[in-house]
Amino acid sequence: MNPTAAANAFFPGTLAVAVSPGRPYVNAKDDVVSLPAVTKNELEPLLPRVACGDASAVRECVVRYGGLVHSLARRFMKNESDIEDACQDIFLALWKNASAYDATVAGEATFVAMISRRRMIDRLRSRREWVEEERAPVAASDPDALERHIDARIAYKSLEGCSEEQRNVVLLSASGYSHSEISESMSIPLGTVKSHYKRAIERVQNALLNQRGSS
């Protein structure tokens, strides 16, 4: 799918969270924000225990984050065999780098998503050929993800103040596209992509920092 078309399909002029019936709705035009109150993820982090050599925590990681890692891998790859290999690769990287997790910087699920994204991009780029169909498409927000992961909610909500083009750029970048690829697909100069990215990512960073500072 053309990434720009994909992005526009999900942001047709407004920032709309895909909501289930009865769930509040967000519309950037009206600047109405009525997401449910932010709640802390009550689950105790596993990675510090993994870093301490707790074998049971290593298993719990699979149970807790297996679905997320698999879903993330599916966004980058289509072949089921490749996805399974990638999941093994991601979990190994996660366990080995467990001591790098810092709860004051990000939620654990965000750290898992970061490791997953990094490993997937590395795997795809190492092939020297990134098949179009295998690229991570820009997707609509997932209501469950927004409700379960505070970082996800804060980050996504912070895009409300961005222009449509800025949002598309940063979401495409989050999905694994390089700036030059975004420039090509959106038919805008590379410098513009970079400035859009900078503005949008700063908003997200500030929102996450504020949230961390207040919690």
Added chain:
Amino acid sequence: MKYDSDEISEAALLLATTKSAALPKSLEAELLKSADEFGSEVRFSTTKGAAVGMDNVIPMARARAKTPTWVWGAWAAAAAVIFVGVHSWKGAASTQAKLAAPVVEPSEWKLVNGAREAVATVARADGARKGTLAVLVPLRGPSRYQIWVSPSDREGAVSVGYFQCPESCKGQSFPLTLPIEPIRSLWLTQSDGVSSSLKDELTVLATGN
């Protein structure tokens, strides 16, 4: 591993736009098998408390196979020179020399607080080591006690166990797996959750030597 706020922000956005589905059972079984293998092979780093996978360890057989013959010759020559040197030195200093006593680990370490009260002990028993709590205060909520040991100073401390103490845990024992010998220093800390390194901000309740 390093990461910056750009990467964290993008990961949060990726998370926001990813619908998490259930993991297929067959893949879950494979991942759990890998988890068991990793868990059984995990080793403590003696510096930062990080878990290190066995694939970071170079098997000796492989290392030997790659060693050229001339290297062994060089090692043998170096060993001969060292032997002669040490022999000469021992001869010169024979009247003064005394064999250093081997390092003997104590059978018990006491962890004392600032008021010099023993709040916990770590003792060797039946070849293993176990801890016995003395007068620890019960902890509420997510707070945990954590035991650290080091062959040297605080920089080299590794976590060897953590435990909750919701009620009185006086006199209770808990198993410890100590990856370091000999142990020079011990710490008892309290924090909300489990830490992977003995950071400065951790509250040290008691220390032992």
